[in-house]
Amino acid sequence: EAGVTQFPSHSVIEKGQTVTLRCDPISGHDNLYWYRRVMGKEIKFLLHFVKESKQDESGMPNNRFLAERTGGTYSTLKVQPAELEDSGVYFCASSQEASYGELFFGEGSRLTVL
Template identity: 90%
Template sequence: EAGVTQFPSHSVIEKGQTVTLRCDPISGHDNLYWYRRVMGKEIKFLLHFVKESKQDESGMPNNRFLAERTGGTYSTLKVQPAELEDSGVYFCASSQDRNYGYTFGSGTRLTVV
């Protein structure tokens, strides 16, 4: 079984630019989550999709972040325009059932300079 795939693995962009992160969950997993870890802090929840619907987006920091999951398969997280404080590692996770432990991807390390 293929795991959760994220790309790119690394991205370096300038402040003010746009970046789009992609996550391919495990096939058949309806639940998809985005988390991030900024420097020196804990991993924090961003949002949760059930299929193509946003179930909980309470962790999204501001309206510069836009997540989509068209067709209930892969998901994208767009940051526009990027700010320095957006630097960190963005993790995607998926689960078959919300009561199971999630499977995380390896993350995208975003650096905004």
């Protein structure tokens, strides 16, 4: 069974440009999460989808960040326009509805904003 896959693994962009990160969760997992780790800090929650609906987006830093989950399958996280402080590693994770304690993480998308 394939795990959580994320694309791209690394993206380098200029300040002011747009970047879109993609996450494909494990098949059948209704819950999809985005987390972010900026340099030297802890991993922080961004938002949570249940199927195609945003359940909790309290961790989204500002309106430059837009997350979508088309048809309850894959998800995208768009940053527009990117700022220097957006640099970090963006992790996607998924879990089954009735899962306790088992979040499956992808390998992350590393974003560098110059």
